[in-house]
Amino acid sequence: xxxxxxxxxxxxxxxxxxxxGVHIGWIIALALxxxxxxxxxxxxxxxxxxxxxxxxxxxQYAGMHVGRxxxxxxxxxxxxxxxxxxxQVSGADYTLTETTAGGVGFTAITVAWLSxxxxxxxxxxxxxxxxxxxxxxxxxxxxxxxxxxADVLTGVIL
Numbered sequence: 001x002x003x004x005x006x007x008x009x010x011x012x013x014x015x016x017x018x019x020x021g022v023h024i025g026w027i028i029a030l031a032l033x034x035x036x037x038x039x040x041x042x043x044x045x046x047x048x049x050x051x052x053x054x055x056x057x058x059x060q061y062a063g064m065h066v067g068r069x070x071x072x073x074x075x076x077x078x079x080x081x082x083x084x085x086x087x088q089v090s091g092a093d094y095t096l097t098e099t100t101a102g103g104v105g106f107t108a109i110t111v112a113w114l115s116x117x118x119x120x121x122x123x124x125x126x127x128x129x130x131x132x133x134x135x136x137x138x139x140x141x142x143x144x145x146x147x148x149x150a151d152v153l154t155g156v157i158l
Contacts (some may be wrong), residue, residue, distance in 0.1 A: 009095040018092040025091035030123075032080065037119045049073050107133065110154060129154060 016023040040046035052059045052069045060066050064069035089096050111129060115121035 010094045011092065014090060015094055018089070023087075023091035025087035028087060029084070032083070033119045033123060035081075040117075040119070043070070045069075107154075110158065114158070 016025050018024070019027060040049065047060065048064055048069050051062065051064065052066055052073075056066050057068070083101070089100060093100060107129060111122055111126045115125040132150040132154060136147040139145045139149060140147040
């Protein structure tokens with residue numbers, strides 16, 4: 001018998017406050033988009049990340065410490081993912097289960113690739129993909145089409 005752990009619904013003090021009818025996580029996420037855009041396009045560290053991403057050998061030849069840049073980028077990425085998870089759990093789900101992430105990491109890779117790693121464009125690319133993901137259950141029940149049809153359509157877009 002499989003037992004899946006679930007934390008009881010969060011108390012009201014652990015939930016993100018609402019602003020204009022939506023939880024404040026949306027404002028935090030949009031602010032992070034602007035900060036990441038500025039960081040990637042207007043700082044030395046952002047430039048180093050893009051050089052290492054294009055060619056680690058070129059970055060090394062230019063005198064950059066590739067290992068440090070990779071580690072720093074991993075820490076920043078992990079912190080952003082942790083913050084996104086916090087926003088999801090405290091702003092929308094109000095609980096924590098083993099399915100909280102729901103495979104959004106793979107969807108994020110798709111969004112990042114389609115937007116050419118531009119945080120501003122990611123907002124607009126993620127909207128139709130989010131509609132596809134959320135609408136998958138609706139098409140399954142209404143049209144008797146498997147929910148995986150959304151994944152197939154996303155694959156066709158790619």
